[in-house]
Amino acid sequence: MILVDGHPREWILVSDRGLQYGDGLFETLAVRDGRIRHWQGHWRRLLEGCRRLGIEPPREEIVQEEVLRVGEGPERRVVKVVITRGAGGRGYAPPAVVSPTRIVSGHPWPAWPREFAQEGVALHLCRTALGDNPTLAGIKHLNRLEQVLARGEWDDPRVPEGLMRTLDGRPVCGTMSNLFLHCDGRLVTPTLDRCGIRGVTRAEVLGAARSEGIQVEEIPCSMAMLERAEEVFLTNSIIGIWPVRALGDVHRWRAGPWARRLGEWVESQW
Amino acid sequence: MILVDGHPREWILVSDRGLQYGDGLFETLAVRDGRIRHWQGHWRRLLEGCRRLGIEPPREEIVQEEVLRVGEGPERRVVKVVITRGAGGRGYAPPAVVSPTRIVSGHPWPAWPREFAQEGVALHLCRTALGDNPTLAGIKHLNRLEQVLARGEWDDPRVPEGLMRTLDGRPVCGTMSNLFLHCDGRLVTPTLDRCGIRGVTRAEVLGAARSEGIQVEEIPCSMAMLERAEEVFLTNSIIGIWPVRALGDVHRWRAGPWARRLGEWVESQW
Numbered sequence: 001m002i003l004v005d006g007h008p009r010e011w012i013l014v015s016d017r018g019l020q021y022g023d024g025l026f027e028t029l030a031v032r033d034g035r036i037r038h039w040q041g042h043w044r045r046l047l048e049g050c051r052r053l054g055i056e057p058p059r060e061e062i063v064q065e066e067v068l069r070v071g072e073g074p075e076r077r078v079v080k081v082v083i084t085r086g087a088g089g090r091g092y093a094p095p096a097v098v099s100p101t102r103i104v105s106g107h108p109w110p111a112w113p114r115e116f117a118q119e120g121v122a123l124h125l126c127r128t129a130l131g132d133n134p135t136l137a138g139i140k141h142l143n144r145l146e147q148v149l150a151r152g153e154w155d156d157p158r159v160p161e162g163l164m165r166t167l168d169g170r171p172v173c174g175t176m177s178n179l180f181l182h183c184d185g186r187l188v189t190p191t192l193d194r195c196g197i198r199g200v201t202r203a204e205v206l207g208a209a210r211s212e213g214i215q216v217e218e219i220p221c222s223m224a225m226l227e228r229a230e231e232v233f234l235t236n237s238i239i240g241i242w243p244v245r246a247l248g249d250v251h252r253w254r255a256g257p258w259a260r261r262l263g264e265w266v267e268s269q270w
Numbered sequence: 271m272i273l274v275d276g277h278p279r280e281w282i283l284v285s286d287r288g289l290q291y292g293d294g295l296f297e298t299l300a301v302r303d304g305r306i307r308h309w310q311g312h313w314r315r316l317l318e319g320c321r322r323l324g325i326e327p328p329r330e331e332i333v334q335e336e337v338l339r340v341g342e343g344p345e346r347r348v349v350k351v352v353i354t355r356g357a358g359g360r361g362y363a364p365p366a367v368v369s370p371t372r373i374v375s376g377h378p379w380p381a382w383p384r385e386f387a388q389e390g391v392a393l394h395l396c397r398t399a400l401g402d403n404p405t406l407a408g409i410k411h412l413n414r415l416e417q418v419l420a421r422g423e424w425d426d427p428r429v430p431e432g433l434m435r436t437l438d439g440r441p442v443c444g445t446m447s448n449l450f451l452h453c454d455g456r457l458v459t460p461t462l463d464r465c466g467i468r469g470v471t472r473a474e475v476l477g478a479a480r481s482e483g484i485q486v487e488e489i490p491c492s493m494a495m496l497e498r499a500e501e502v503f504l505t506n507s508i509i510g511i512w513p514v515r516a517l518g519d520v521h522r523w524r525a526g527p528w529a530r531r532l533g534e535w536v537e538s539q540w
Binding site for chain 2: 142
């Protein structure tokens, strides 16, 4: 089911700025038994995105109610929320008066093999780099061509994710996930002030690791750090945590204790 | 009038990847008396964009016919063509089988004051920088949040355009136009291999200048070059050429002979 501004509907106006310019934001949520995992984190990021793009945010209780409505059912569901600036205006200038469009859609839970979370995944090494863009870094906006091009580089169902790097070759995230390294005794995740999306599960995992007494650092990472890491894993609101066991043809890592512990913690968060 | 895949219709599916990811391209065309100005240039850029994004291009004669249909009337018209990868696929991966969406819409000619083309315009100096992204540079794709944010910085109808700079402060283009400088006896326009759109009128003006014997260079420009330029002007498919007379509070330039000659040449191109 899709709700557009609260009404069951599968279409939007051609003049919507979400289509014309990618002028909007989205969130992808895990829903089960009337609960939205990490709702507060998703809602805060959506508000932060609205603030940075100058879009009037929707009311929290309305979005929450719609998410639960399209997320209903006996199984876990994926719910996507898209907020655009709304329809209208010829040219880039945001219209002085405009009413944001709210799109809430429900989707089946992806049928990932159980071994991805247990034994880990192989990653494609993407050639498409993440551009350098501090203005848009961190928020989950609708300008996602980099991810589309990177994800289009390979088509092997046994390889569910790809590693993306900055223009100067630093590993920064997956096409749809954030990256963590267990490296030199610390838990490290790349800074996201010039590109990438500040994941909600990333923030939750950072918090959980800290409260378990693990030393945590957000720093620019290098391929050398990735290569010498004891554990590598990915986070995302739907997958939770996937350990990484291979990058391209190189089989280097095993699902380790931190990925396992933090993965179990995320799965307990329903 | 709006045609979606050839049918009069004002909507697209929510699942269209143009909305979900900005996964597509556009062209903005000037149409008068059954003629499309610089059609070959627009068509070539659209083909190049489709090639780089891996989108199956539409047939030329179909697009041309639809552009003329929505561009009909006694006045000049603006016609926008949007090509998206099409609807479907959950997640960034382009679906193996997908049918591109073709949207052709007609709009009134903007009511710019005549003095903009004759005496020149004042520019806002945008704080929003153009990110660094060689993968997407040059083509007219639908990820246009940088331009939206830059154009949202000011709201003075007497200031119709803003100057955008790279992350390291080099002037590169307007929010909707390309930049030319008459500087040190040459006609200079910034290189666009890391950001910006390779304008059709830009290419036509470069060609026309060359054939008039003017020395032409595409090079990275600096604010110092802009400041010492004898003439500064902007190009765009709808406006043609606008000389620049001011940047922010600084009134520095006058509409000069090259802007005038090349502007008249563009206006003769119907």
